[in-house]
Amino acid sequence: MPKQKIVLIGNGMAGMRAIEEIKKLRPDDFDITVFGTEPYPNYNRIQLSKVLQGDTEVKDITLNEWSWYEENDILLYPGETVVKVDKKSQVVFTDKGREANYDYLILATGSNPFMLPLPGVDKEGVTAFRDIKDCEKMIEYSKKYKKAAVIGGGLLGLEAARGLLNLGMEVDVIHIADYLMERQLDREAGHMLQTELEKQGMNFLLEKQTVEIIGRNRVTGLRFSNGDRIKADLVVMAVGIKPNVSLALETDLEVNRGIVVNDFMETDTPNIFAVGECAEHNQMVYGLVAPLYEQGKALAKRICKLEDKGYKGSILSTQLKVSGVDVFSSGNIKEYDSMKTIKLKDDWRGTYKKITIENDHITGAVLFGDTREGNKLLSFIKKGVQIEEYLALGEQTESNESLVAEMPDDELICGCNGVTKGTIVQAIQTQGLSSVEQVKGCTNASRSCGTCKSLVSELLEYTLGDEYSETQQETICGCTTLSKDEVIAEIKEKGLTHTREVMNVLGWSTEEGCSKCRPALNYYLGMINPIDYKDERESRFVNERLHANIQNNGTYSVVPRMYGGVTNSEDLRKIADVADKYEVGMIKLTGGQRIDLLGVQKEDLPKIWADLGMASGHAYAKSVRTVKTCVGADFCRFGTQDSVGMGIQIERKFEGLNTPHKVKMGVSACPRNCAEGGVKDVGVVGLDGVWEIYVGGNGGVELRKAELLVKVKTQEEVLEYIGAFLQDYRENAKYLERTSAYVERVGINHIQEVLEDKQKRDALNQSMEIALSAVQEPWSEAIRNGTLLRDLYEKVKVSE
Numbered sequence: 001m002p003k004q005k006i007v008l009i010g011n012g013m014a015g016m017r018a019i020e021e022i023k024k025l026r027p028d029d030f031d032i033t034v035f036g037t038e039p040y041p042n043y044n045r046i047q048l049s050k051v052l053q054g055d056t057e058v059k060d061i062t063l064n065e066w067s068w069y070e071e072n073d074i075l076l077y078p079g080e081t082v083v084k085v086d087k088k089s090q091v092v093f094t095d096k097g098r099e100a101n102y103d104y105l106i107l108a109t110g111s112n113p114f115m116l117p118l119p120g121v122d123k124e125g126v127t128a129f130r131d132i133k134d135c136e137k138m139i140e141y142s143k144k145y146k147k148a149a150v151i152g153g154g155l156l157g158l159e160a161a162r163g164l165l166n167l168g169m170e171v172d173v174i175h176i177a178d179y180l181m182e183r184q185l186d187r188e189a190g191h192m193l194q195t196e197l198e199k200q201g202m203n204f205l206l207e208k209q210t211v212e213i214i215g216r217n218r219v220t221g222l223r224f225s226n227g228d229r230i231k232a233d234l235v236v237m238a239v240g241i242k243p244n245v246s247l248a249l250e251t252d253l254e255v256n257r258g259i260v261v262n263d264f265m266e267t268d269t270p271n272i273f274a275v276g277e278c279a280e281h282n283q284m285v286y287g288l289v290a291p292l293y294e295q296g297k298a299l300a301k302r303i304c305k306l307e308d309k310g311y312k313g314s315i316l317s318t319q320l321k322v323s324g325v326d327v328f329s330s331g332n333i334k335e336y337d338s339m340k341t342i343k344l345k346d347d348w349r350g351t352y353k354k355i356t357i358e359n360d361h362i363t364g365a366v367l368f369g370d371t372r373e374g375n376k377l378l379s380f381i382k383k384g385v386q387i388e389e390y391l392a393l394g395e396q397t398e399s400n401e402s403l404v405a406e407m408p409d410d411e412l413i414c415g416c417n418g419v420t421k422g423t424i425v426q427a428i429q430t431q432g433l434s435s436v437e438q439v440k441g442c443t444n445a446s447r448s449c450g451t452c453k454s455l456v457s458e459l460l461e462y463t464l465g466d467e468y469s470e471t472q473q474e475t476i477c478g479c480t481t482l483s484k485d486e487v488i489a490e491i492k493e494k495g496l497t498h499t500r501e502v503m504n505v506l507g508w509s510t511e512e513g514c515s516k517c518r519p520a521l522n523y524y525l526g527m528i529n530p531i532d533y534k535d536e537r538e539s540r541f542v543n544e545r546l547h548a549n550i551q552n553n554g555t556y557s558v559v560p561r562m563y564g565g566v567t568n569s570e571d572l573r574k575i576a577d578v579a580d581k582y583e584v585g586m587i588k589l590t591g592g593q594r595i596d597l598l599g600v601q602k603e604d605l606p607k608i609w610a611d612l613g614m615a616s617g618h619a620y621a622k623s624v625r626t627v628k629t630c631v632g633a634d635f636c637r638f639g640t641q642d643s644v645g646m647g648i649q650i651e652r653k654f655e656g657l658n659t660p661h662k663v664k665m666g667v668s669a670c671p672r673n674c675a676e677g678g679v680k681d682v683g684v685v686g687l688d689g690v691w692e693i694y695v696g697g698n699g700g701v702e703l704r705k706a707e708l709l710v711k712v713k714t715q716e717e718v719l720e721y722i723g724a725f726l727q728d729y730r731e732n733a734k735y736l737e738r739t740s741a742y743v744e745r746v747g748i749n750h751i752q753e754v755l756e757d758k759q760k761r762d763a764l765n766q767s768m769e770i771a772l773s774a775v776q777e778p779w780s781e782a783i784r785n786g787t788l789l790r791d792l793y794e795k796v797k798v799s800e
């Protein structure tokens with residue numbers, strides 16, 4: 001018997017999910033043909049925001065690859081639009097002259113972005129934010145122009161605005177209401193959101209009605225109803241969507257706002273179905289994937305002739321996908337006289353929670369700043385749980401048990417795909433899953449917006465226990481299940497820019513992090529993005545925060561830089577004068593050939609630095625500290641090279657460079673090695689016509705002899721190899737890993753292999769140059785910055 005034919009119009013998220021559901025139920029029962037106007041395989045439209053924000057590339061958001069269609073025996077016509085449906089003879093016709101017969105027709109034509117009918121809307125530089133094409137257009141524009149205006153302060157507008165900021169544009173968001181996301185948030189949360197986004201660089205024009213898009217052919221600005229104008233080279237319209245019903249109308253199907261369907265997604269013609277944003281169920285048109293996927297299930301069961309109660313409508317929940325800002329909203333959040341609310345606002349943490357209660361049942365929730373309870377509340381709202389039950393649960397959660405351990409099996413982990421804890425745990429147990437990717441493949445959890453990824457990871461840990469831990473690498477600290485390498489990869493992939501954001505986005509178990517991860521994240525972020533990253537002083541240890549070493553009696557020490565251990569009478573005089581003026585406790589020569597002024601009061605530090613007028617010696621920092629030198633060829637009978645000159649060059653080049661741990665160097669001019677390069681992080685030894693470079697030595701607690709990295713001829717090559725080695729160490733060592741431990745761990749042979757490759761060496765040096773270009777002299781910076789002076793050096797006893 002020939003198979004029955006299904007034709008799907010619209011290769012988007014809802015239509016293809018319906019097909020996937022059909023394939024799951026009856027893998028071989030149908031011939032399936034798919035038409036899609038867009039020239040791509042089915043992709044994750046939700047993730048377009050992430051593409052625009054630079055977290056993800058277009059190629060990474062494909063849901064079903066070309067090969068998937070082939071393997072599943074599905075005929076796909078990409079870039080082809082169905083222009084006509086003949087209901088009687090059950091045939092569709094496309095713009096390429098193709099015809100296809102169907103037994104079942106599914107319309108999943110999605111929505112069209114709503115473009116305000118303003119004068120000038122057709123001008124070049126006006127775009128919607130709906131598909132890959134729009135996304136690419138914005139990326140192109142950002143390369144040529146600076147000013148963008150986003151009309152619409154809803155979810156989509158804000159995600160677009162964040163993306164445009166990431167692309168380097170200045171962004172004005174124009175919103176007609178007096179607070180943001182007014183459909184999902186209340187005024188309180190809307191204002192908190194605005195403050196947070198303003199901090200990220202967005203500019204808001206609220207209660208503004210755009211009346212004209214200005215410009216000749218290309219947009220140059222906007223005019224508002226009150227006569228105000230702003231400049232804009234790009235205008236993104238994000239004011240809403242309208243169901244794409246044109247084909248349905250021509251086919252004479254019943255259409256209201258969307259294509260009218262029953263609980264089985266049948267239109268008024270029983271073998272024609274509609275699903276997704278183009279469909280209207282019970283007078284509701286949905287614009288989020290969770291309900292569309294539920295619709296797909298009901299439709300699949302109907303076509304596969306399985307008993308089902310059908311689709312009964314959905315309770316919505318939304319989450320804003322903007323890094324560093326957590327917003328969740330679900331159910332009915334508007335306040336009426338008949339209802340009660342619980343509101344908790346924590347100005348200090350910047351969090352807000354509102355729960356709406358009707359007849360003792362939870363009916364809606366808004367979360368800002370901490371959305372971890374989001375899915376739980378969504379489940380409760382769906383089930384209409386009594387508020388007492390929720391409050392009682394809150395008391396139990398005071399215990400230290402993991403959040404996922406306490407969840408009931410029917411609680412949702414993935415809101416988009418409706419996947420519960422029970423389903424995931426069962427899949428892990430019965431199918432031997434051990435990674436988030438496997439859970440995603442098996443259950444669909446975290447396959448859409450991806451915000452539940454960390455919960456899935458926690459569930460794996462909870463279900464597999466030690467077994468899961470064994471498959472994981474060493475984590476940064478107890479606040480995360482991620483290793484250093486994973487965190488670095490995520491920072492790069494998601495374009496994360498500050499420690500709080502990393503913790504939020506990567507699901508840290510503590511809000512503030514800890515003394516282990518905070519400085520580490522601060523270092524990794526600065527290493528990855530040395531130019532734009534703003535160092536977070538509060539994430540540094542006290543010595544680094546104050547640019548001086550705290551001593552056991554609460555006083556500090558001051559160590560000015562002395563390049564290569566060389567000084568002069570003028571500097572010595574200044575040091576002596578300062579020592580007298582501030583009555584320093586002791587003047588001491590350090591092992592790194594510098595002068596240490598000990599016993600200084602904290603409030604005197606900036607004054608001493610100003611009086612000295614010398615650079616900081618970074619004696620307190622995880623950074624390049626000293627380059628010790630021997631007297632070398634100029635004075636010594638044995639010296640064959642200019643060790644002092646070489647040492648000064650090295651120190652001047654790398655001074656102030658942030659490194660995973662302190663870095664000390666030594667340059668000697670003969671194998672007698674007076675500068676003790678054998679126990680330095682980098683030791684350089686001059687022989688006749690040759691420089692030997694040693695790395696990974698340590699004279700501290702873990703005594704370790706440095707290993708020969710390479711022999712080179714010129715001073716330029718010495719700098720080139722040290723630059724490449726230090727950058728390799730910066731990129732690959734764990735924070736607080738000395739070079740000795742790093743060299744031991746990865747092996748000198750591996751480092752030699754990397755550095756011998758000229759291309760790799762050059763690339764490392766290029767990154768090094770970028771990092772060096774961002775180095776600032778910390779003492780003079782502190783003196784210049786009045787706020788810092790006040791905050792850090794005013795007379796308060798430091799207890800650390």
Ligand SMILES: Cc1cc2nc3c(=O)[nH]c(=O)nc-3n(C[C@H](O)[C@H](O)[C@H](O)COP(=O)(O)OP(=O)(O)OC[C@H]3O[C@@H](n4cnc5c(N)ncnc54)[C@H](O)[C@@H]3O)c2cc1C
Pocket residue numbers: 009010011012013014015016035036037038045046047048049080081082083108109110111129130131156244247275276277278286287288289290292319321416449
């Ligand atoms: C930037 C962005 C961010 C979003 N973020 C979220 C989010 O965080 N969470 C969430 O739940 N939802 C989000 N959404 C909404 C979500 O993407 C949509 O709800 C979902 O994609 C709708 O699925 P659909 O299949 O109905 O429509 P679509 O995915 O739009 O698919 C419809 C397809 O049909 C094609 N088509 C139309 N007419 C024809 C024809 N005649 N012939 C052939 N093909 C045709 C279209 O070209 C289109 O590819 C976001 C949307 C955007 C644009």
Ligand code: SF4
Pocket residue numbers: 630631632633636637638639640643668669670671672673674675
């Ligand atoms: S290392 Fe060689 S040149 Fe330098 S001081 Fe010692 S002996 Fe002299």
